[in-house]
Amino acid sequence: MKQSSGGVTAAKGFRAWGVHCGVKSHNVDKKDLAIILSERECNAAAVYTMNRVKAAPIYVTMDHLEDGTAWGIIANSGNANACCPLSHENAELMCQYAAAATGRKPGDFVVASTGVIGQTLNVAAIEKGVPEVVAGLTADGSDAAAHAIMTTDTSKKEIAVSLTVGGKNVTIGAIAKGSGMIHPNMGTMLCFITTDCAITHEMLSEALHETVPKTFNRVTVDGDTSTNDMCVVLANGMAENPQIEWKDDNYTVFQKALRHVCEYLARCIAGDGEGASRLITCTVRSARSEESAERLAKAVVGSPLVKAAMFGSDANWGRVLCAMGYSKAPFRPEYVDVKFASDVGEVLVCQQGMGLDFDEEAAKSILSQDEVIIDIDLHEGQDTATCWGCDLTYDYVKINGDYRT
């Protein structure tokens, strides 16, 4: 497997584009409408938010993917198209516009929205914008599409990898958006993945459902699970590899590459959390089970007090232990070692549940890097899990104190 360029249009037969159509009415410079389209019908699989309040595009997409196939994706940013009388109708209209401009059927499209909840979507702007996006569709369009799905994200998120499946060169590419309202329970963000791999709908769905819990669902920015989260993968088979129909070696290679793609984007989303100044990676090792390791790591990266301490580069490991303590996962506090690490070094701050004397200056320098690792050893078992988050900063409060207006 090796990294390649081109994002969501890297795989054979996929084109994309993004424009400003007017959903983000105050920001004419910011793109707000994207389409991704395959030349051939794709097998498709998706994972959706677990929030009981689901936005209309989620229901419409569920409906459109019921047959396990799709041709493309239409997505807007700037408005979540949720909790309004016309939300469902507008989500259907988006697919109709995309279908009319591409000569396909509305049911061939996945539809996704992200932005403020409860305000009526400017669907007329989308109607006007769709032909422009379709006219622009190109195999170099990943960058434009990646920008068009951003809200408070500060950087676009895309990746592509190539691998060999059954002797053929296969590519997986993706774009994603994250930022606020980010918390495990399905992806809590938008992620669109395309591949030219030949793989059945069942195996594609299996691979995605294996991958999401260990990647996107291990990210937390603020503990708020959005109403609009969606992770979709489209596979058009144009790599002409022998179709993956079972959990054989080819499946394993594909799933591993898919996990790499999702983990890369999960880390991007965590590190670009609203207001974040750094990525926080917490690994819990030597746990009784992967589940308890995950629960502990998630509690640590989710703790507002840990997050604020990380913002201040403060080696306040007591808060790490405290967060583990209320996670409801079983562990023995008196066995726990805690280490802070980053590019410039590492420092053991707690051993067997007790504080150690350590060099505060060295710790400060370690905690001032772009990625900080909180490494916890439980000394109890064999299992490990890693979760990702970010620090809590003034800018998070600023961004969210007045997001609507």
Next chain:
Amino acid sequence: MKQSSGGVTAAKGFRAWGVHCGVKSHNVDKKDLAIILSERECNAAAVYTMNRVKAAPIYVTMDHLEDGTAWGIIANSGNANACCPLSHENAELMCQYAAAATGRKPGDFVVASTGVIGQTLNVAAIEKGVPEVVAGLTADGSDAAAHAIMTTDTSKKEIAVSLTVGGKNVTIGAIAKGSGMIHPNMGTMLCFITTDCAITHEMLSEALHETVPKTFNRVTVDGDTSTNDMCVVLANGMAENPQIEWKDDNYTVFQKALRHVCEYLARCIAGDGEGASRLITCTVRSARSEESAERLAKAVVGSPLVKAAMFGSDANWGRVLCAMGYSKAPFRPEYVDVKFASDVGEVLVCQQGMGLDFDEEAAKSILSQDEVIIDIDLHEGQDTATCWGCDLTYDYVKINGDYRT
């Protein structure tokens, strides 16, 4: 029942005092050591943090209260006395110092600590300070004791009420401290309650366990459950009412007054959450069960995005619905009404799960008051619950970005 003055020393036979002894080494102006003492032996009951990592004073207090009685309380702020090799020994030493200075036994004392985790307690300072506190003990000492248990609290928290039990005048008084690391699961703070009511240990414990889940456990500041939380009630019987031994009318009167005391302090703690600029009260009504109403209300006041919107006086009700959606409580989004209210008026922003047009200026003014009410009607059943929290501000980040140093 009527409000009276005097806090934790309002009930007959209780004295208290607080001084600066040196645990808060950088702040000679700030009191850090308190003692509360009864003239007679008290029946005692307590509720403790549910955090798996419990500070040493919790274990020592559990041990000392095993016989259901106590004479007094010794508490320090500035250091949590947790996760250090000498924590347990130092908690025992604090009781020994208090016992020596008052002519009682170490086992007669409740011990509590609050502050930073994992740094060795300056127990020599406490040894030196105890005689000074004991010399100062007075029936006017509630104010000094209330100040001596504060950490990042901006105001002292105390209350006293008087009521009639079996024809006798009974008083309940209390002091509390809160601020950060505040989240339901036992009080997540310190609260010391004294009463001259004659009541058995069993009934006192019953009353406290009935009260805490509906008051302190419905407060959240940041979702972090501390390692040191404790709520203790001491009853010395000096009101000479017929002793409460059963769940009779006298018990009901007493329990109601205790709930008033705890609810008052719970609201104080929420409104004085770290960095808070306002108290957020969320009531969920017409629910299928009190439990689901509580879970929904707690999710709303705990959501960082709702909290940040409240800081910005932004009527972003979509985040309220979103938080309800991930609370895991059952409800029908399409039935939900949401109203924002405060002293200056109220505004309905969402009806039957859909946004309404509303006057943004009026909403802004309603949301700019010291207490904001988020009133949610589920239109499903008969049950109601109220939870309390605060907004998320720049100051929360500032206070917690560098708390240790």
